[in-house]
Amino acid sequence: MGSIAIEIFGKKLRNPVMNASGTLGYGREIERLWSIKVLGAFVTKGLSILPCQGNPQPRIFDLGCGMLNSIGLQNIGIKRYLEEYTEFFLERKTPVVVNIFGFTEEEYIECALAIGDNPVVLAIEVNLSCPNVKTGGILFGKKPETVFRIIRGVKSATNFPVIAKLSQEVTDIVELAKAAFEAGADGLTLINTIPGVVLEENRVIRGGLSGPFLKSIALKAVYDCSKAVPIPIIGVGGIMNTEDVISFLRAGAKAVQIGTATFVYPNTIPKIVKELKKRRSFD
Amino acid sequence: MGSIAIEIFGKKLRNPVMNASGTLGYGREIERLWSIKVLGAFVTKGLSILPCQGNPQPRIFDLGCGMLNSIGLQNIGIKRYLEEYTEFFLERKTPVVVNIFGFTEEEYIECALAIGDNPVVLAIEVNLSCPNVKTGGILFGKKPETVFRIIRGVKSATNFPVIAKLSQEVTDIVELAKAAFEAGADGLTLINTIPGVVLEENRVIRGGLSGPFLKSIALKAVYDCSKAVPIPIIGVGGIMNTEDVISFLRAGAKAVQIGTATFVYPNTIPKIVKELKKRRSFD
Amino acid sequence: MKHILGKILENIELTEKHFLLTVKVKAKIPDVVPGQFVMVMIDDKKVFLRRPFTLYKVGEDTISIMYKVRGFGTNLLSRMKKGREISLLGPLGRGFALRNRDLYVIVAGGIGIAGVNLLIERMKGRFQIFYGTSSSKGLALIRNLISHDPIIATMDGSFGYKGDIISCLSQHIHYFSGVDFEILACGPKDMYVSLKNVLVTYRVPCQVLWEEKMGCGMGLCFGCAVKTENAEHPMKRVCLEGPVFDLWDLSL
C-alpha cells in the first residue's frame, strides 16, 4: 500500500480525508468505532466565542436522498472546547482545523484570538454561512465585501492558515472565492449545506441540506473555483465513497471532507482511507 | 370527487397540475400512455426564435437521487412549433404555456411577437436561465436588471400573461422575484434546474440538476417569494407524488409543474390528478 | 456500540399499526442495558437516515424491536419480509439505572411499552407496571406481561381504568407513600408533562426514556439535543447522555 500523505498549508497530513465540520461531534464520540487518528485532520464543530444552544426540536429531517438539519450551531464555546479537547488531540497526534463563526464581524476575530497559538491547530476554517445580526440576518457569505473583511480580520488576528468556507447560495461563487483569496485566505472549503425548507404539520422549518444530492453542485463549485484562485481547495458535499473522493480530487480539490455519510454508514471514513491507500499503489 | 379547478391569469384551469417545460416532449409523445387533456395546462419545451440543435452527447446522467441534463435547449424553433402543434392543442382544448428563451434580449421579444394572438396560449413562460451571448454567457436570470428588462420587453410585445421562470443559483431569489414583479410579470415559475457538474472519464460536463433533491430548495424559493410578491407562483422541482404537490400548495404555490418524475414513473401526472380529486372532496 | 448485521427472522403484526421485528444476527451481541437502543437501516429509496428503536428483547443470537408505524420509515419496515438482510448499529445510549429501590413503578404509554420491556424482563425486586393505551386493542402489546398484573388504563374505557395512564397513576400513587420507590417511564412527551405535574410536589425520583428525531444516534450531529436544567450542561444529546434521563433534569 502506497502513501497517500499530502502537503497542505506547509504541513504534511497522513491523508487527504477530513470529517466535515459539525458531523463528527466534538471528537471523542466516534472513537467507540474507530480512532480519529484515521483522519488526515479533524475539523471541529462550528465554535463561537459564546456558548450557543442552537434551535428547538425538531432539528433533523430525512429527505430520502439526503437530509435537512436545523441544529442552529449549538456548541459549548471555543474557549471551553479548547480547554477540554486540546489534550485529546495532542495525544492522538491529530492536527485540528478549528471551524469558527460569529454573529458579528468582531466575534469572528475574537474566536481567532481565543485560539492563540494552540499546539494542535492546523488551520482556522471560517464558516461564512452565519447570519449577521447587525444586518437583520443576512449571511456573511452572501457578499464579497463582508467575506473580504472577515477573512482579512481573522488573518490579522492569527498566525495560523485561514480557510474560508463559502456558502453556495450565491449568484457567483467564484467572485466570493476571489474576495477570500484577495483578503489573504490560505485555502477554501467548498461547500456548506444548501438552504432548504421542509413543511411539517403546516410548520415551515428552515435548515441546511446535506448528503448525496449536494455532490454535483459541490463539484461545480470546486471545479470553477480551482480554476480561479491559486490556493488549495477542500471539497465537501455528498461524498459517500471512494469514487466520490476521486471525483473531487480530479475536479481540483486538494483534500476532502466527509459529513452526512458518517451518520448512516459510520465506517465511511476509515473505509475510504483504506481504499485510497490500496489505489494509490496502482497509479 | 370534488372539483380541483383553479383560476389563474383570469382563466379557469381543470386542475393545478402542469408538466414542467422540457420534460414532456412536444406534446404528442406521451399520448401513447395518457391524454394531455389530463393536464391543467401544457407547458412547451423551451422555444427560441431560431431552431437549436442543443449539446453533443452524452446529455443525461443518473445521479441516484435525481439526474443531470445537458440537453442544451434543443428545439425546432417557435414558429415551426406553433405551426405544427396549435391544431393539436385546440383539438384537446388544452391551454398552453409557451416557454421561451433567447441568447439576446431581442430574441426573447421576437419569440413573444411570434406567438401573436395564438388561440391556444394561456401564458408565456420566460425561461431566464439562458446564457446571454453578449455578456460572455452570464445567465439573464442572474441579475435583477436583466430580469427586469426582459420581462418588461416581453410584456410590451404581447397581450398574454407573462410568467418569469427564475434561476435558483442566485444570492437572493426574492430580489429577482421583485424585479420580475416590478417589470409587470403576471406570475412566477420557481424553480429551474440547479447547475451542477459531473465527471465522466475525466471530462467535466456541466448541466442542470432535476429530480427529488430539488424539492426542499424549491419549497424555500416558493415560500419566500410568495411572501414577497402578490402574483401567483407555480412551484416546480422534485415533485414525485401527491404529498409533494400539497406541500408546494401549502408553501404558497397556486399551481405546480411536474418534470423528471414522468421520466421514471410515466403515469405520475394522471395519478396525482386523480388523487387530488379524491382528496378535494374530503376537505 | 458496533455494526450488527442480521436477517429478519419474523416481523409480526400485533395490531394494524404495531409490529414485533426479530432479527437473527451472526456476530456476538454486546451486553445491553435496558433502555438502550439501536439505529436501524431501512434500505429503500425513500429513506436515507437510520431510525432509532429501543431494544425490546435480546436473545442468544436474536434482537427484537417492537414498533409503531408512524411515517415513511416505519411503514416500509413493516413490509419487510423474513430473510431480508438488515443492518443495526448499537447498543447505543444510556439505559435505565437501577439503584436498589424497594419498589419500581414502571409507567408505559402506548408503544412506550417497547422502551421498558427489557427492563421488566430483567427486574429482580418489587415492581408495578402501569400501562396506558387508547383501547383494548392495545393489549396486544403486553400479552407477555399479563402475569405481572399490570394496572391498565384505556382512553375509551374498553378495558380497565377509563382515562390516561397518568391520571390512573395519580389515583394509586398515595399507596406508595413511605415506600422508597422510583418511577421508570416511557411514553409520549405529553405523558411526561402530566407525569411531572403529578410528581412535582414530592419530587419523586423518576427516569424517563426521551425520544427525539435522530440524525446519527452516536453523538455526532447534535440533532437530538434537548434542554436541561443543568447550568453546566444546558443541552444534552438524547442519543449519548440519554435516551434515559432524570425527569427533574429536563426542561419540559
Next chain:
Amino acid sequence: MKHILGKILENIELTEKHFLLTVKVKAKIPDVVPGQFVMVMIDDKKVFLRRPFTLYKVGEDTISIMYKVRGFGTNLLSRMKKGREISLLGPLGRGFALRNRDLYVIVAGGIGIAGVNLLIERMKGRFQIFYGTSSSKGLALIRNLISHDPIIATMDGSFGYKGDIISCLSQHIHYFSGVDFEILACGPKDMYVSLKNVLVTYRVPCQVLWEEKMGCGMGLCFGCAVKTENAEHPMKRVCLEGPVFDLWDLSL
C-alpha cells in the same frame, strides 16, 4: 407502449460480464418489432432513471433481455434474484424494417448480439450472421445461433477470424456483389464508423441499432438526440425515431 410488471424468472450468468434476464409477466405482451426496446426499472437507492435494453426474446408470457455489466445499473441488475418484482416500459422505439431483400447480412459486435437476436429468430429469408467478440469467451452469447453458421471473429484470434468484425466483413463483402442485400447491424459506435468506411463506396443499404444514454425512452426529454444528415430533421431522438436508423441518415 405500456407499463409491464413482472417477476424475475431467471438471471443467468453467461460470462463474468454478460447476463440473460427473463421476466415472467402477467398482462398480455404487446406485439414487438425486432430492435424495439424496454426501459427497465432497477429498484435501488443508487439508481434513479430506468435503463434501456433491446428485447432479446419474447415468449407467451415472458420477456428476455441480454445485457452486459457496464456501470452501476447493470451491476445491480446482475445481482437481482429470481422472484424479485421488476417494472418494464415498452415496447419502445422503431425496430428493424425488413424490405424483402434477397439477402440480409446481420453484423453484431459483442453484446450487440442482444440487439439482433429477436430479428434472427424471426428471419424468414436468406441471411448471414457476422459476430465479432474479444475472445472465444464471447461465444457464450451465441450458443443458440450456432446452427445458423455465423462467421465469427475474435480480437485475440482465439476462435475464427483474428481481428475485428468489420475487417472480417470487408473480406467477405465482395461475395455479395450483385445480390440485393442489406446490412442490419448492432454494436458499439466505433464499429459503425468502420462499417461506414467499408460500405461508403457502394452506399450499401444498412440499418444500425444506435445506443445513446436515455432519460425517458419515450421522446420526452431529448436526452438521446443524435445528429442526422437530414436538413428538415437535423436532430432525431434515438428512443422515438430510432433506435434503428438508416446508417446513411446519421452524421457519424
